[in-house]
Amino acid sequence: MHAQATGGRPVGRQYGDQQRQDDGPALAVPRHVACVMDGNGRWAQRRSLPRTAGHRAAESTVIDIIEAARAAGVEWLSLYAFSTENWNRPGTEVDYLMRLVRRVVRKHAPLLLARGIRCRFLGAADPRIPRELAQDFDDLTTLTAGNLGMTLTVAFDHGGRRDIVEAARSLIRNEIPADDVTERLFADHLPFPDTPDVDLVIRTSGEQRISNFMLWQVAYAEWVFPEAHWPDFRAPDFLACLHAYRHRDRRFGGVPPQTNGDPS
């Protein structure tokens, strides 16, 4: 029911409360890592290249990080590829991005399948997304739906507030009485309700903003802000971020650890 209410997205593994609380704060490897892939444009400008060259250079980092995360034992990896606000960029850049993403998706589909990575696309609802690209998203999702390795969530045309609004709509559509709505239930109505809380967010290029990214899920996340621009960010940098995370003292503001809903 919830899957339909949130737009028929596939529902994956459900993490029960019990399991959430068993995982203590002392986890060596964060379960869910999210990357805000920032700095492509500045990387290109610094080299006197067009902004589009920066996006193209981002491709190898994406593949590098996916491999690194999988090898390090990260179970959930989320990449912020395109926000709802990015539609405001110049038309040519948006067009270029759409074609680039399509090429990347098609090029790496067999690799993702072979590595046992489950792929899905968060957002991706705007009619401005070319039909062919939407088809490729669907195909990649279908193709890898049965994979049991790492889950890769690509936030494309994503907005954290919009997801929360969607969840509210879904609750209202399902005529859930106001008193029954708990954090836990609310989270179940978000797109991809199986997604656990984000443990670590990496935002490259030194910018320190949230930018409307997975607002609900990053509630208790640790943030690191490496100075490297995304195209320069590589597997060793990623491992350094995981190392920094290990030395953080996560307190969750006193609530039980890694809660994605009602703490009671």
Place this chain on the structure above:
Amino acid sequence: MTTGTTGTADEAPLLGPESQFRAFFDDPRWALAIIRATVLEAAHPQIGAALADNSTFVAHPWRRLRNTFLSMRRMLDADPAVREREAARLNRLHARMSGSDSRGRAYDAMDRATRAWVVATLYESAVTMCRLSGQPLDQDTMEHVYAEYRAFLAALDGDAGELPEDLNDFWRYFDRVVEDELENTEAARIILYRLFDHLPAPALLDGAPTLWAVGRAVVGPLLGSITVASLPEPYRRRAGLPEMPGATTLMQGAYLAAGLTRFLPEGWVNAETIIEALSLSPDSDDPRARTVTALRARMKRASALLRLLTPSSGGTGTEPVPAAPTATGEGRRSAEEFFRQVLDQTGDGHLDWPDLAAMARELATRLDLDEPEETRLYDAFAAWWRELQAALDTDGDGRVSADEYAAAVPSLAGHALIRVAEVLFDATDKDGSGTIDADEYRALFRTAFHRDLTTTDGTYGRSAFVGDFLSFMSGRRRNTPYDPVLTDA
């Protein structure tokens, strides 16, 4: 139309479950032979015209195949009463088909000589199929089978007088028709060159369009050349069909390979199981549907991979973005889709009486209607056709084109359509209880009540039934129980 002779003592054993006629059904060679026979039928000017006008085989080939198969099986039933009833039904069905071809020559599906030709092509194709696969029938079997086919014609026509009594005369008759009467009709060309290239996926494979298209692109032209190579030489010459190098070898190889399946354990190749499985749709409540659903999930994955691996057509250039189909919204289809999938049953791009007649035929077949209910249903559809024609045929050519339909964006829910719904309800409600119970529902839709159906106490009332029918026909709602009835290929 009398069917009295079927019951006579010495003809009865000729047809029936034990006959050679029946044994061919499960023979994979028969699939090739039946295509060949259909081309020879369609090459007959009268049959060709009737097929072009009335047949649903282009738009709904799988449904047509299933109906034909079930009908043949009934014609060979052990019980003479079943055979007679089916013969009467077929005669009623064909009596509704008459008209004229593109050159103005009249055709009539009840014409006795023409019907004899249909049986002749089936017999000749069966004999040829055995010959081509290297297992020719001996003279006695050949004569026995001929007697069976004549009995089949007699069951339909009352007597088999149109086919020569003696097998030697039959061959002279067959050669004469091939040389003098057959033409390169449009229907024959469609079967040879269009049908297999555009064959829609059966319900079972509907979820894997890419996979289906790839398989079809290979098999379609092959089937075409195999069939052409197996046709009689005089016809190939007259119709100007191409002689492809190697086609004869290919054709003989195909027949030979199909013939080799006789070494498979008995029961492995069963036409009925195959046809029934092909028409299974995944939401049906058939126990096999779960396996089918699992299979489809794997096929969907294979198709997805295939699409991702195919080089993208647009490359890096600007890709044209046609109106996204998602824009029409879930649960509704565009006027054009509805026209193509539901209204244009014969697949000729126009809506005219044969399209609606085909709907009536499908519903009557499913409900296994007798007279007078069948005529009431046809009459209701005929009234609806007059209503549609008056409302939509703006250029006055007697039929409704897709453009005329789309331009009018019709409400379609006139009095006549409501009448169709009511007649259909009465026909479905066999016991006249005023509601449709689970069994009656299953007869029409071949599935149990749907969960979301507005049923009260496990029955389906008149107003809900009429409402659903109208919303399918005019509101263009998807995913109704009517979809498998009228939309599936």
